[in-house]
Amino acid sequence: MTPEEWTAVRLSLLVATTATLASLPFGIAIAWLLARRRFWGKSLLDTLVHLPLILPPVVTGYLLLISFGKRGPIGAFLDEQFGIVFSFRWTGAALACAVMGFPLLVRAIRLSIEAVDTRLESAAGTLGAHPFLVFATITLPLCLPGVIAGAILCFAKSMGEFGATITFVSNIPGETQTLPSLIYTLTQIPGGDAGAMRLTLVSIAISMVALLGSELLARRIGVRQMAA
Amino acid sequence: MSLEVDVDHARESFHLVARFSAAPGLTALFGRSGSGKTTLIDIVGGLIRPDRGRIAIDGAVVVDTERGVFVPKHRRRIGYVFQDSRLFPHLSVRSNLLYGRWFAGDGGTAANLASVVELLGIGHLLERRPDSLSGGEKQRVAIGRALLAHPRALLMDEPLASLDEARRAEILPYIERLRDEAGLPILYVSHSVAEVARLATTVVILTDGQVTAVGPVADILSQAEESEGGSVLEATVARHDEAFQLSVLATEAGELQVPRLSAPVGAAVRAYIRSRDVMLSLRPPEEISALNVLAGKVAAITPSANGAQADVRLDCNGAALTARLTAKSVQRLALAPGRPVYAVIKSVSFERS
Numbered sequence: 001m002t003p004e005e006w007t008a009v010r011l012s013l014l015v016a017t018t019a020t021l022a023s024l025p026f027g028i029a030i031a032w033l034l035a036r037r038r039f040w041g042k043s044l045l046d047t048l049v050h051l052p053l054i055l056p057p058v059v060t061g062y063l064l065l066i067s068f069g070k071r072g073p074i075g076a077f078l079d080e081q082f083g084i085v086f087s088f089r090w091t092g093a094a095l096a097c098a099v100m101g102f103p104l105l106v107r108a109i110r111l112s113i114e115a116v117d118t119r120l121e122s123a124a125g126t127l128g129a130h131p132f133l134v135f136a137t138i139t140l141p142l143c144l145p146g147v148i149a150g151a152i153l154c155f156a157k158s159m160g161e162f163g164a165t166i167t168f169v170s171n172i173p174g175e176t177q178t179l180p181s182l183i184y185t186l187t188q189i190p191g192g193d194a195g196a197m198r199l200t201l202v203s204i205a206i207s208m209v210a211l212l213g214s215e216l217l218a219r220r221i222g223v224r225q226m227a228a
Numbered sequence: 229m230s231l232e233v234d235v236d237h238a239r240e241s242f243h244l245v246a247r248f249s250a251a252p253g254l255t256a257l258f259g260r261s262g263s264g265k266t267t268l269i270d271i272v273g274g275l276i277r278p279d280r281g282r283i284a285i286d287g288a289v290v291v292d293t294e295r296g297v298f299v300p301k302h303r304r305r306i307g308y309v310f311q312d313s314r315l316f317p318h319l320s321v322r323s324n325l326l327y328g329r330w331f332a333g334d335g336g337t338a339a340n341l342a343s344v345v346e347l348l349g350i351g352h353l354l355e356r357r358p359d360s361l362s363g364g365e366k367q368r369v370a371i372g373r374a375l376l377a378h379p380r381a382l383l384m385d386e387p388l389a390s391l392d393e394a395r396r397a398e399i400l401p402y403i404e405r406l407r408d409e410a411g412l413p414i415l416y417v418s419h420s421v422a423e424v425a426r427l428a429t430t431v432v433i434l435t436d437g438q439v440t441a442v443g444p445v446a447d448i449l450s451q452a453e454e455s456e457g458g459s460v461l462e463a464t465v466a467r468h469d470e471a472f473q474l475s476v477l478a479t480e481a482g483e484l485q486v487p488r489l490s491a492p493v494g495a496a497v498r499a500y501i502r503s504r505d506v507m508l509s510l511r512p513p514e515e516i517s518a519l520n521v522l523a524g525k526v527a528a529i530t531p532s533a534n535g536a537q538a539d540v541r542l543d544c545n546g547a548a549l550t551a552r553l554t555a556k557s558v559q560r561l562a563l564a565p566g567r568p569v570y571a572v573i574k575s576v577s578f579e580r581s
Contacts, residue, residue, distance in 0.1 A: 123314040125301045126273055127377045128331030134302075137327075141318045 012179040016158035019097035031109035053103040061167025092169035097161045101154035112146020145218045152214035231381045231413040235281030244437040250413040253429030257417045264437040265417040269383045273308045274301030285380045307374030307382040313366040315358035322354040328377025344372045364395035382414045425500035457503040481544035485519045506551035507572040520573040
């Protein structure tokens with residue numbers, strides 16, 4: 001592997017991990033809202049969360065560009081107020097990946113929260129637990145396998161995200177050139193086939209490790225919960 | 229401590245109106261399924277917000293719709309034992325027991341856990357997981373969990389309904405100890421006459437969402453439901469007859485022989501005798517299979533609504549016993565208040581206590 005390829009792999013891992021961890025709290029909160037609350041605009045929120053799943057990734061990337069770009073309304077505000085810049089930075093790639101992976105994350109967590117028996121939650125309430133603590137001590141531990149599954153899906157999606165990332169933050173080596181972007185670049189230049197194949201193998205390996213890891217983790221949690 | 233309830237709650241075609249107060253001891257909410265028993269204790273426990281009403285524990289108001297008071301369930305300190313124990317599957321028995329204590333936030337932990345564990349006989353289960361427990365063990369842990377949250381009152385929604393006869397017999401003594409030792413009002417939902425007869429201090433009868441009777445168990449059960457009338461006799465275990473596997477109970481009305489009880493000699497028990505299981509004879513019956521014959525006098529005769537049957541209330545040496553006879557039998561025996569009779573009771577009709 002060339003240094004350029006290593007850089008792309010490291011960057012992809014950083015982007016995917018950041019995207020997954022940063023979107024996890026929001027994902028859990030929104031999944032809980034969708035699973036357990038009734039409120040005005042719920043189906044709108046549901047649709048909004050799922051939108052990146054059905055929109056062409058390039059469209060999502062373009063929307064990110066015009067809203068979070070340097071001159072976009074949100075991008076300009078974040079830059080001025082907090083000095084946070086997304087455009088043409090690896091953080092922008094992470095944002096694009098988080099948005100693209102969010103529907104998968106929310107969906108998995110929502111399903112597992114819905115599977116938690118609300119009767120256990122009301123029992124915890126009668127024992128004196130504040131609703132927030134009921135969530136932390138009962139709901140969350142019981143839906144942990146779903147949270148892990150959602151996080152792995154989000155991570156995997158982030159590792160492979162191409163369309164939205166390249167549209168939003170371009171393909172800058174060392175900054176925004178993730179693994180898929182580099183594979184794309186290599187297929188466009190003469191003699192790049194070998195590099196593209198190496199990266200493809202790396203990509204497959206990372207995906208398999210992530211999947212196996214999540215299986216093991218989910219099984220260990222399952223065993224702990226079902227243990228006699 | 230006492231629990232005062234006065235609520236009004238409408239839901240589709242159903243209207244619940246209930247007003248009663250529960251003193252320390254066990255108050256049974258008794259009625260058919262659909263009579264509103266569970267709705268009522270869900271309201272007391274804070275799981276349902278009533279349309280109108282007031283609930284106070286020991287003078288502290290937890291619901292008062294007129295003044296806009298509604299204390300959420302996690303701040304009521306009312307323990308709730310559900311029909312389906314609802315133990316937390318991801319926690320050990322010990323963690324389940326201690327769950328509420330986290331939030332109750334007062335000391336004396338170890339002593340409390342030890343005494344509750346001892347009271348319920350669950351010491352050997354502490355490190356186990358809920359799904360490895362039997363139904364009876366689960367319910368005992370659920371009762372312990374509710375107690376350890378330091379409740380001011382305890383709600384029990386048919387805690388024995390999902391258990392078989394043997395498991396019920398296993399838990400009943402623990403609930404009796406709880407009633408006698410915990411010193412807090414227990415609101416106990418049941419549709420089983422046997423359970424109510426055995427456990428209740430006070431009975432509240434709910435019929436289609438309305439409280440139709442409130443009072444001490446012996447007074448109320450005899451007038452409970454037409455088909456289920458009966459009498460409660462307070463008794464003590466006089467001795468056990470090991471050869472025939474029988475126990476002899478001493479009551480005001482005389483001695484009763486019942487299938488061998490597990491209670492020790494001297495223990496106080498209650499016998500419940502269904503009115504339909506009592507026959508009357510004018511002379512002392514001889515050479516019959518029934519073991520129990522009590523002498524008494526007719527106190528009152530209440531004909532049923534359609535006149536085909538009559539409930540004959542007897543005074544057996546001060547204890548009340550009711551027999552349900554056909555109107556024809558009443559006439560044939562020329563029963564009238566003051567007439568001496570012998571009540572024949574089938575021993576199987578005793579509720580094991």
